[in-house]
Amino acid sequence: MFCVKINKKGATMSIRLGYACINSTLSSHKPRVTTNRTMIKRTFLAKGLPYVSELIEKNTEDLLKILQWNEEHGITLFRMSSDITPWASKYRFEELPGYEKILSNFQKAGNFALAHGHRLSFHPGAFCCLASPREKVVQNAIIDLNVHGKIMDMLNQPRDHNAKINIHVGGAYGEPTVSIERFCKNFDRLSEATKTRLTLENDDKKNMYSVKMLYEGAYKVLGIPIVFDYHHHKFCAGGMSEHEALEMAASTWGNIIPNCHYSESQCIEKNIKCSPTAHSDYVYNKINDYGLNLDVCLEAKAKELAVLKYREMFENHEIALRNVV
DNA sequence: ATAGGTCAAGCGAGG
DNA sequence: CCTCGCTTGACCTAT
Numbered sequence: 438m439f440c441v442k443i444n445k446k447g448a449t450m451s452i453r454l455g456y457a458c459i460n461s462t463l464s465s466h467k468p469r470v471t472t473n474r475t476m477i478k479r480t481f482l483a484k485g486l487p488y489v490s491e492l493i494e495k496n497t498e499d500l501l502k503i504l505q506w507n508e509e510h511g512i513t514l515f516r517m518s519s520d521i522t523p524w525a526s527k528y529r530f531e532e533l534p535g536y537e538k539i540l541s542n543f544q545k546a547g548n549f550a551l552a553h554g555h556r557l558s559f560h561p562g563a564f565c566c567l568a569s570p571r572e573k574v575v576q577n578a579i580i581d582l583n584v585h586g587k588i589m590d591m592l593n594q595p596r597d598h599n600a601k602i603n604i605h606v607g608g609a610y611g612e613p614t615v616s617i618e619r620f621c622k623n624f625d626r627l628s629e630a631t632k633t634r635l636t637l638e639n640d641d642k643k644n645m646y647s648v649k650m651l652y653e654g655a656y657k658v659l660g661i662p663i664v665f666d667y668h669h670h671k672f673c674a675g676g677m678s679e680h681e682a683l684e685m686a687a688s689t690w691g692n693i694i695p696n697c698h699y700s701e702s703q704c705i706e707k708n709i710k711c712s713p714t715a716h717s718d719y720v721y722n723k724i725n726d727y728g729l730n731l732d733v734c735l736e737a738k739a740k741e742l743a744v745l746k747y748r749e750m751f752e753n754h755e756i757a758l759r760n761v762v
Numbered sequence: 763a764t765a766g767g768t769c770a771a772g773c774g775a776g777g
Numbered sequence: 778c779c780t781c782g783c784t785t786g787a788c789c790t791a792t
């Protein structure tokens with residue numbers, strides 16, 4: 438079924454664009470506006486929770502500022518940075534001296550998002566391996582994921598995949614079928630706040646997880662929706678075309694708008710030798726939605742500027758054309 | 763103020 | 778064996 442969204446100007450569009458973690462415009466302001474204040478281990482050990490609390494208070498204040506900037510620029514899809522709460526797997530938020538303020542900041546930001554129809558998400562790090570054969574690694578992954586679930590709760594976000602916490606399976610260990618079974622077993626150990634929001638993304642390495650493998654190994658077992666990454670699919674297609682893989686991923690979302698990632702290769706953009714999986718600053722091609730209604734997070738180094746540029750290249754142009762016709 | 767080296771965690775790919 | 782890439786450049790010290 439084809440759904441059409443109407444934006445404020447009354448134009449039709451079937452892709453909502455967003456970006457990840459950093460607003461480059463605001464982070465170059467003085468004083469800078471960022472949610473990415475963090476610290477190295479030595480500083481964490483030396484300064485402890487009071488300093489952590491101080492940074493999180495600033496980060497959470499700035500989250501609201503970024504969302505306000507997004508609202509002013511018509512961007513309603515945003516992936517939050519896990520750096521917003523540095524070292525959060527090592528303490529409980531309630532232990533922080535500024536906890537009340539932090540909770541309040543989170544609530545303000547989350548309520549702003551709800552009030553203006555913004556969709557927020559997380560993408561916890563590559564170190565988060567729920568499929569690991571090593572129990573200690575799994576325990577760390579569970580703690581880290583549950584921190585993200587807790588933050589989504591503090592943000593008053595729904596306990597469903599609108600407020601997604603997206604990860605990769607984390608490792609195939611040469612036996613992907615066995616490893617994704619282990620992933621499913623460990624999924625049960627997560628908190629409700631996390632389980633209800635968790636999604637899985639296809640990998641960019643051919644010995645890891647394609648959309649089809651995620652579908653068979655995790656969606657059919659647990660109902661976990663699949664985030665389709667256009668760029669990754671090029672390196673791990675699992676025998677499917679882009680269209681087929683996107684359709685399959687989109688079918689896992691029920692009544693929630695499917696979330697996708699889109700990026701392009703830096704070596705092509707810059708005409709240099711580099712890893713083909715490294716991301717470009719901007720994106721240059723029109724994203725094919727194959728007639729689906731999608732939320733697409735641009736993974737481009739220029740961040741929000743890449744969203745604005747994409748719109749200039751494609752959406753404004755289309756609107757202009759439509760007005761002519 | 764800025765440059766340069768360094769930085770929690772896991773895994774897989776490539777040299 | 779080492780480095781890179783990944784959710785992301787930011788932190789910290791010396792100058």
